Amino acid sequence: MFLIRHDAVAVRGICYGQTDIDAAIAYTESAQKVKAHLPATPAVVYSSPLKRCAKLAEACFPAQHIAFSPELMEVNFGDWEMKPWSEISRASIDRWAQSPTSFQFPNGEHLLAFQHRVEAIYTELTGLPQDTCVFTHGGVIRLMQALRANEPWQNWLQTPAPFAGVVELTG
Numbered sequence: 001m002f003l004i005r006h007d008a009v010a011v012r013g014i015c016y017g018q019t020d021i022d023a024a025i026a027y028t029e030s031a032q033k034v035k036a037h038l039p040a041t042p043a044v045v046y047s048s049p050l051k052r053c054a055k056l057a058e059a060c061f062p063a064q065h066i067a068f069s070p071e072l073m074e075v076n077f078g079d080w081e082m083k084p085w086s087e088i089s090r091a092s093i094d095r096w097a098q099s100p101t102s103f104q105f106p107n108g109e110h111l112l113a114f115q116h117r118v119e120a121i122y123t124e125l126t127g128l129p130q131d132t133c134v135f136t137h138g139g140v141i142r143l144m145q146a147l148r149a150n151e152p153w154q155n156w157l158q159t160p161a162p163f164a165g166v167v168e169l170t171g
Contacts, residue, residue: 080107
């Protein structure tokens, strides 16, 4: 399974998760970069429905059916969405840091709910052919890496998930 993260977004210093914003880089340019690391014709292509992933998937595989799955979306940060990180209280960020995999974002998604929805799609995806391509987000990629390694998600929170990067899950 190949996990592909969207390219950098058009906002900087802003908390975004499920806000549907475009990438800052032309999708055709990002597609050229990631396609070098992907099978030419994958058996299955899945994508988050958020346009920064969906448009990249379509640029990479324009002639292929793409299954859009809301389970592949990034976490919903609720009241934090589209706020500058500098405007989110230090106390709130500290509470998140104290329980980084079980925090409830104000009026947003609880991280345990995020974990359950990603585990559900991960289970579905692992039953598909090995050359499945999945266009998604950094949080989803880190959680899927933890699931593949059979380790606590918390162990993977600092693992890099570069923009327009490809992670191949094997084994």
